[in-house]
Amino acid sequence: xxxxxxxxxxxxxxxxxxxxxxxxxxxxxxxxxxxxxxxxxxxxxxxxxxxxxxxxxxxxxxxxxxxxxxxxxxxxxxxxxxxxxxxxxxxxxxxxxxxxxxxxxxxxxxxxxxxxxxxxxxxxxxxxxxxxxxxxxxxxxxxxxxxxxxxxxxxxxxxxxxxxxxxxxxxxxxxxxxxxxxxxxxxxxxxxxxxxxxxxxxxxxxxxxxxxxxxxxxxxxxxxxxxxxxxxxxxxxxxxxxxxxxxxxxxxx
Amino acid sequence: xxxxxxxxxxxxxxxxxxxxxxxxxxxxxxxxxxxxxxxxxxxxxxxxxxxxxxxxxxxxxxxxxxxxxxxxxxxxxxxxxxxxxxxxxxxxxxxxxxxxxxxxxxxxxxxxxxxxxxxxxxxxxxxxxxxxxxxxxxxxxxxxxxxxxxxxxxxxxxxxxxxxxxxxxxxxxxxxxxxxxxxxxxxxxxxxxxxxxxxxxxxxxxxxxxxxxxxxxxxxxxxxxx
Numbered sequence: 001x002x003x004x005x006x007x008x009x010x011x012x013x014x015x016x017x018x019x020x021x022x023x024x025x026x027x028x029x030x031x032x033x034x035x036x037x038x039x040x041x042x043x044x045x046x047x048x049x050x051x052x053x054x055x056x057x058x059x060x061x062x063x064x065x066x067x068x069x070x071x072x073x074x075x076x077x078x079x080x081x082x083x084x085x086x087x088x089x090x091x092x093x094x095x096x097x098x099x100x101x102x103x104x105x106x107x108x109x110x111x112x113x114x115x116x117x118x119x120x121x122x123x124x125x126x127x128x129x130x131x132x133x134x135x136x137x138x139x140x141x142x143x144x145x146x147x148x149x150x151x152x153x154x155x156x157x158x159x160x161x162x163x164x165x166x167x168x169x170x171x172x173x174x175x176x177x178x179x180x181x182x183x184x185x186x187x188x189x190x191x192x193x194x195x196x197x198x199x200x201x202x203x204x205x206x207x208x209x210x211x212x213x214x215x216x217x218x219x220x221x222x223x224x225x226x227x228x229x230x231x232x233x234x235x236x237x238x239x240x241x242x243x244x245x246x247x248x249x250x251x252x253x
Numbered sequence: 254x255x256x257x258x259x260x261x262x263x264x265x266x267x268x269x270x271x272x273x274x275x276x277x278x279x280x281x282x283x284x285x286x287x288x289x290x291x292x293x294x295x296x297x298x299x300x301x302x303x304x305x306x307x308x309x310x311x312x313x314x315x316x317x318x319x320x321x322x323x324x325x326x327x328x329x330x331x332x333x334x335x336x337x338x339x340x341x342x343x344x345x346x347x348x349x350x351x352x353x354x355x356x357x358x359x360x361x362x363x364x365x366x367x368x369x370x371x372x373x374x375x376x377x378x379x380x381x382x383x384x385x386x387x388x389x390x391x392x393x394x395x396x397x398x399x400x401x402x403x404x405x406x407x408x409x410x411x412x413x414x415x416x417x418x419x420x421x422x423x424x425x426x427x428x429x430x431x432x433x434x435x436x437x438x439x440x441x442x443x444x445x446x447x448x449x450x451x452x453x454x455x456x457x458x459x460x461x462x463x464x465x466x467x468x469x470x471x472x473x474x475x476x477x478x479x
Contacts, residue, residue, distance in 0.1 A: 062443060135426070159429070160429075163427075181342055
């Protein structure tokens with residue numbers, strides 16, 4: 001009985017002290033599309049180098065999944081989406097500060113895989129066995145890929161033959177192609193540049209899919225935090241633009 | 254309100270297909286392994302037991318990843334299979350293998366318990382009456398552990414229906430090929446607006462599991478009476 005009491009008290013004390021510790025320094029939480037994870041990590045490090053160690057927590061995933069997390073009440077101060085759709089979704093849900101919405105990067109779609117001279121354009125992908133795309137339901141990269149496949153009139157055949165492997169986000173799709181588990185993957189140019197073994201087999205013709213734009217916005221909660229506002233200003237500023245370009249992103253100007 | 258997309262119906266059929274195949278293929282092996290664990294005097298029995306039970310305690314993602322390493326294009330088994338033009342990863346075969354490995358310990362545990370509960374006197378009686386080991390197994394051990402085998406199969410079937418972690422890694426998420434119910438639900442829940450479809454599939458999942466429990470309960474009673 002006494003042991004039990006000690007145990008319960010100890011556990012309760014640990015819980016209370018750690019809980020207050022977590023509460024003490026509240027980090028800035030930023031939800032980032034998988035394709036932009038590395039760029040934002042570097043940007044966050046640069047920002048902290050000048051603004052002090054405020055603690056930036058990066059949550060990366062498919063933009064649609066992130067939007068849903070935020071809509072369900074997940075903590076986030078800034079949201080970056082890899083398309084306008086999921087930003088608009090949160091806008092309509094009144095979860096973000098509309099004044100802070102701003103496109104700050106662009107990207108293009110490519111087909112990446114292990115070196116294969118036979119694959120030179122969209123039409124050739126039908127000859128492949130397995131093609132990875134990010135899940136079009138939640139990942140913009142998958143949506144752009146489906147747009148391109150539909151534009152080229154290939155989507156239905158590939159789906160019917162069960163050739164499309166759905167990855168949870170674009171980095172996951174890249175990993176499939178990079179390990180040679182699929183014959184290739186539709187990914188952003190910036191992702192393909194980070195692959196260790198896969199190479200860009202061809203660029204997807206821009207006419208086949210919508211422009212890939214990355215809007216950033218403060219959430220309603222983030223708009224009340226000065227540090228989050230500073231980070232937002234930094235991300236949309238000239239210094240960030242240079243780093244984004246180094247990572248292969250386009251920037252609007 | 255409860256409308257199923259064609260892709261959802263594919264997912265349901267695939268789930269049932271995978272669970273049936275995994276359970277039926279594993280059952281003979283499960284009976285053999287359980288018999289070995291109960292009756293055989295072989296060296297390294299503890300090791301065999303450990304290996305069989307490992308998927309029960311490992312996170313399914315770890316099991317899936319180890320299977321991927323084994324069966325992948327550069328894996329030990331995968332490279333050999335590739336030479337014979339058999340592909341496992343991203344195929345239905347992969348989904349069946351993942352389910353079979355993850356569910357196997359449940360099957361063996363249950364059968365083993367049943368075999369251990371058989372009165373050793375019955376087997377000895379059969380042997381003294383002139384039955385060989387194989388005869389004894391077929392006429393005494395197997396019939397008397399029938400309910401345990403059934404219970405094990407039920408557990409394994411249910412586990413296979415719900416298998417997610419190892420499946421998504423080894424078999425991937427391909428609509429119409431390897432996208433089973435849990436994978437379809439996962440996809441719906443990660444996109445805004447997918448909640449209703451996810452709930453519909455959850456309902457199907459609950460109904461299926463209930464049906465399995467009812468059928469196995471009824472079959473168990475029948476075995477008991479006979």
